[in-house]
Amino acid sequence: MSNKTSNTQRQVTWVIILIFLIISTTVGGFFWVKYEIDKKNNNNNNNNNNQEEIEKEKAREVKRVKLIGEASLLVSGYYYEEAIELLKSDSDIYNNKMISEVKRIEDFVADLKPYTGRIEQVFFHSLIVYPELAFGPTSSEPQGYNYWMTTELEFQRMLPLLMERGYVLVHISDLYDVDAQGNVSAKQIYLPEGKRPLLISIDNVGYPESRKKDGFASRLILDDNNEVTAVIRNLEGKDVVSRTAEVFPIVDDFVKAHPEFSYRGAKGMVGITGSWGVMGYDPKIASEAAVAKKITDRMKETGWQFVSHSYTHAAGKYFSENSTLEGVKEDTELFKKWIVPIIGDSNVFIAPFGVTVKGELYQYFIDEGYSFYLNVDRRSQPKILGKSVLMPRINLDGFVMNRDKAYITEHFFDVDKVYDSRRPVFQ
Numbered sequence: 530m531s532n533k534t535s536n537t538q539r540q541v542t543w544v545i546i547l548i549f550l551i552i553s554t555t556v557g558g559f560f561w562v563k564y565e566i567d568k569k570n571n572n573n574n575n576n577n578n579n580q581e582e583i584e585k586e587k588a589r590e591v592k593r594v595k596l597i598g599e600a601s602l603l604v605s606g607y608y609y610e611e612a613i614e615l616l617k618s619d620s621d622i623y624n625n626k627m628i629s630e631v632k633r634i635e636d637f638v639a640d641l642k643p644y645t646g647r648i649e650q651v652f653f654h655s656l657i658v659y660p661e662l663a664f665g666p667t668s669s670e671p672q673g674y675n676y677w678m679t680t681e682l683e684f685q686r687m688l689p690l691l692m693e694r695g696y697v698l699v700h701i702s703d704l705y706d707v708d709a710q711g712n713v714s715a716k717q718i719y720l721p722e723g724k725r726p727l728l729i730s731i732d733n734v735g736y737p738e739s740r741k742k743d744g745f746a747s748r749l750i751l752d753d754n755n756e757v758t759a760v761i762r763n764l765e766g767k768d769v770v771s772r773t774a775e776v777f778p779i780v781d782d783f784v785k786a787h788p789e790f791s792y793r794g795a796k797g798m799v800g801i802t803g804s805w806g807v808m809g810y811d812p813k814i815a816s817e818a819a820v821a822k823k824i825t826d827r828m829k830e831t832g833w834q835f836v837s838h839s840y841t842h843a844a845g846k847y848f849s850e851n852s853t854l855e856g857v858k859e860d861t862e863l864f865k866k867w868i869v870p871i872i873g874d875s876n877v878f879i880a881p882f883g884v885t886v887k888g889e890l891y892q893y894f895i896d897e898g899y900s901f902y903l904n905v906d907r908r909s910q911p912k913i914l915g916k917s918v919l920m921p922r923i924n925l926d927g928f929v930m931n932r933d934k935a936y937i938t939e940h941f942f943d944v945d946k947v948y949d950s951r952r953p954v955f956q
């Protein structure tokens with residue numbers, strides 16, 4: 530009996546052990562499999578997370594490279610603070626690389642010294658695009674053009690040579706301050722070593738009929754890209770659009786290619802002569818005045834300044850040895866009436882024929898708000914006279930390239946590399 534009982538008990542024990550083994554193997558196996566699966570999943574997740582992070586960092590690096598490129602373009606255009614601001618503008622990508630870029634610009638700026646050399650101002654008239662017309666048998670004044678004009682080819686040759694000499698286009702306002710009382714003082718301009726400021730002005734920017742047929746531009750327009758460009762009558766008598774027929778699009782394109790040629794976007798001064806119209810438009814015809822105003826506004830945005838070159842541009846009582854106060858007033862009033870509504874106020878006056886009016890006449894210009902009186906002189910430097918600056922300018926034209934070749938070669942460019950051989954013999 531006891532034997533039978535102990536046998537049964539043994540069998541039960543074995544069954545229990547067996548069941549226990551089966552259960553524990555199953556459960557253990559389950560947890561082992563689960564552990565393995567979890568481990569695998571975890572790895573996948575980590576891999577995914579790493580991959581995501583790598584992609585994100587790649588995108589950040591692309592942004593960094595783009596921003597550094599944009600900042601270096603700003604630096605070449607003398608926009609230092611703007612460049613630093615741009616580099617710091619996105620905290621998500623600001624890392625050690627960006628910090629060292631900022632530091633590089635800051636160190637560069639800290640090394641800049643105020644410019645103390647000569648201040649040069651050069652001027653031009655509208656460019657001769659077709660010398661065969663300007664100097665040909667049908668020309669209105671071939672001799673005058675040979676003296677006082679520059680050809681498009683010469684102008685295109687000058688720009689890179691001026692840049693090589695370190696010249697940088699600036700605005701008068703980069704060089705002088707005018708306080709509320711009208712007192713003018715010199716302002717410090719900081720330029721990199723070897724760079725020097727250059728002011729340029731273009732006189733008589735209107736296009737009378739005689740010029741149109743003599744191989745000069747006929748008017749300025751805004752093209753489809755909202756850029757100022759010229760219209761010119763070509764040799765076949767057809768009006769064509771050209772970016773090389775006038776100073777303005779040539780300078781715009783040159784600065785675009787060489788930002789280091791323009792200090793903070795400065796281009797030049799556009800001297801409007803009232804009675805010649807405004808860039809090819811008649812200020813007394815409302816629809817034309819409106820077009821001229823649109824072009825003016827756009828050119829101001831792109832670094833050009835509009836200044837007075839008188840209304841009449843006439844000698845006698847206006848601008849000559851015999852100028853009278855009455856004449857000068859009459860001229861200025863006409864300019865205010867017809868031209869200022871289009872081009873806005875300006876504190877720059879370009880004297881016709883370079884005539885420097887004296888005494889109460891000069892005072893009249895100051896009282897009218899013209900702080901800068903521009904005449905013509907190849908040697909002297911600007912003089913601050915309390916509430917005004919008398920500023921000399923040099924004409925870079927046929928006359929000066931012939932009569933003052935050595936001086937021009939010494940100060941601006943090698944005349945032999947610029948002079949247009951299509952000009953008639955200079956007499």
Ligand SMILES: [Zn+2]
Pocket residue numbers: 732733838842881882
């Ligand atoms: Zn003039």
